[in-house]
Amino acid sequence: AQSVTQLDSHVSVSEGTPVLLRCNYSSSYSPSLFWYVQHPNKGLQLLLKYTSAATLVKGINGFEAEFKKSETSFHLTKPSAHMSDAAEYFCVVSDREEYGNKLVFGAGTILRVKS
Amino acid sequence: NAGVTQTPKFQVLKTGQSMTLQCAQDMNHNSMYWYRQDPGMGLRLIYYSASEGTTDKGEVPNGYNVSRLNKREFSLRLESAAPSQTSVYFCASSQGASIGGEQFFGPGTRLTVL
Numbered sequence: 001a002q003s004v005t006q007l008d009s010h011v012s013v014s015e016g017t018p019v020l021l022r023c024n025y026s027s028s029y030s031p032s033l034f035w036y037v038q039h040p041n042k043g044l045q046l047l048l049k050y051t052s053a054a055t056l057v058k059g060i061n062g063f064e065a066e067f068k069k070s071e072t073s074f075h076l077t078k079p080s081a082h083m084s085d086a087a088e089y090f091c092v093v094s095d096r097e098e099y100g101n102k103l104v105f106g107a108g109t110i111l112r113v114k115s
Numbered sequence: 116n117a118g119v120t121q122t123p124k125f126q127v128l129k130t131g132q133s134m135t136l137q138c139a140q141d142m143n144h145n146s147m148y149w150y151r152q153d154p155g156m157g158l159r160l161i162y163y164s165a166s167e168g169t170t171d172k173g174e175v176p177n178g179y180n181v182s183r184l185n186k187r188e189f190s191l192r193l194e195s196a197a198p199s200q201t202s203v204y205f206c207a208s209s210q211g212a213s214i215g216g217e218q219f220f221g222p223g224t225r226l227t228v229l
Contacts, residue, residue: 004157009155032216034217036220042222042223043119043205043220043221043222043223044158044205044207044220045220046217046219049217090157090158094216102160102163102173103148103158103160103218105157105158105159106157107155107156107157108155108157
């Protein structure tokens with residue numbers, strides 16, 4: 001079965017500084033990987049996805065992630081944090097082994113942005 | 116285009132009561148899903164429906180039942196609520212049950228079981 005590990009449960013950055021949210025995955029297949037964002041008391045919104053095309057994936061709001069197969073990582077980055085980026089972020093892998101298009105979620109990383 | 120809608124937004128139940136959470140999507144998607152979200156655990160799949168007329172168990176199905184009423188609607192029923200079912204429930208939909216497909220999520224239902 002596939003799994004996802006988000007290495008930090010909380011990350012705190014100052015506004016205008018870079019953001020790095022770390023994610024490692026395990027997969028028996030060529031995975032599809034996603035980052036979703038959840039603002040307080042809201043649903044989940046897709047930030048970006050990797051589906052075996054370019055290894056550097058650009059998403060919305062200036063976020064990007066790089067798929068590194070050798071390291072089994074899919075870290076999320078942003079050059080300059082904004083106050084509106086404060087939210088919880090989920091790294092997700094698509095698991096085809098047991099269920100069609102089942103999404104396996106990491107535990108989440110809460111991003112705090114200080115002014 | 117409303118996307119995925121869920122009702123109710125909030126609910127408080129007493130142990131043993133029953134209720135149905137409603138979900139509808141207007142994107143003509145084939146597949147629909149129910150997840151629960153608990154602190155520090157991400158989202159876990161309860162049930163899913165790959166297409167109209169089919170339903171299958173996910174990771175945590177015990178205590179729940181589902182109905183795929185038609186292509187648009189997918190409901191989740193708690194027959195006898197327990198405090199362990201206190202959670203936030205999300206419905207999602209996708210074009211198809213194929214690898215790589217993005218899922219679209221509703222706003223969630225916050226359920227408290229006393």
